[in-house]
Ligand SMILES: Nc1nc2c(ncn2[C@@H]2O[C@H](COP(=O)(O)OP(=O)(O)O)[C@@H](O)[C@H]2O)c(=O)[nH]1
């Protein structure tokens with residue numbers, strides 16, 4: 001499938017800082033929009049239905065999956081998560097750039113459907129720091145943290161299938177790296193189309 005916009009996929013082990021980085025990236029980049037996934041997990045902390053996720057029951061989720069309403073879906077840490085066609089199809093058809101914050105299984109499914117998607121893996125600087133961040137976030141129970149830390153080993157091993165790896169040690173540096181990847185992809189895409197006005201738009205030139 002091919003749409004005129006760019007598609008960025010960001011994955012990371014839980015607690016690496018993916019949501020915080022993507023939120024900061026969106027604030028800096030008016031041309032980028034994040035996809036809101038559906039999940040069967042319960043809302044956490046300050047999360048709101050329709051803002052962080054569409055929170056639905058496992059039955060509703062399975063119904064949507066059976067009707068083919070997802071581009072991709074996966075079971076992660078015991079819950080179901082998926083990117084609905086409705087969430088991104090219209091925006092991509094308009095040529096807008098979209099970022100998906102999903103796990104590695106979903107990222108690999110998206111790459112099969114959209115080979116031009118740019119896959120970015122966020123790494124924590126160390127296992128110790130990952131554990132500290134999960135604890136510091138303060139909204140995740142100890143048994144859930146333990147499960148996420150044990151799944152993190154398998155997830156990090158998948159980084160080799162991604163186009164880019166960003167280490168989130170110093171936040172501002174990681175954010176700059178992400179911005180650079182988005183910027184470079186826009187220039188590459190514009191150059192491929194040999195489209196002068198697209199190159200100027202990517203450079204933010206008048
Ligand atoms: N495949 C897939 N994974 C998703 C989707 N939405 C979120 N995830 C992933 O599910 C995992 C758990 O997310 P979440 O429950 O928000 O916990 P967090 O990673 O600790 O913030 C993360 O790896 C997310 O990237 C989706 O639509 N599809």
Ligand SMILES: Nc1ncnc2c1ncn2[C@@H]1O[C@H](COP(=O)(O)OP(=O)(O)O)[C@@H](O)[C@H]1O
Nearest residue numbers: 014015016017018019020133137168169170171
């Ligand atoms: N570079 C960083 N240095 C220190 N703390 C960070 C950094 N990046 C993110 N954090 C913090 O780590 C915690 C986990 O970040 P979050 O974005 O929720 O992770 P994820 O979405 O990958 O599960 C949050 O409390 C966040 O503020």
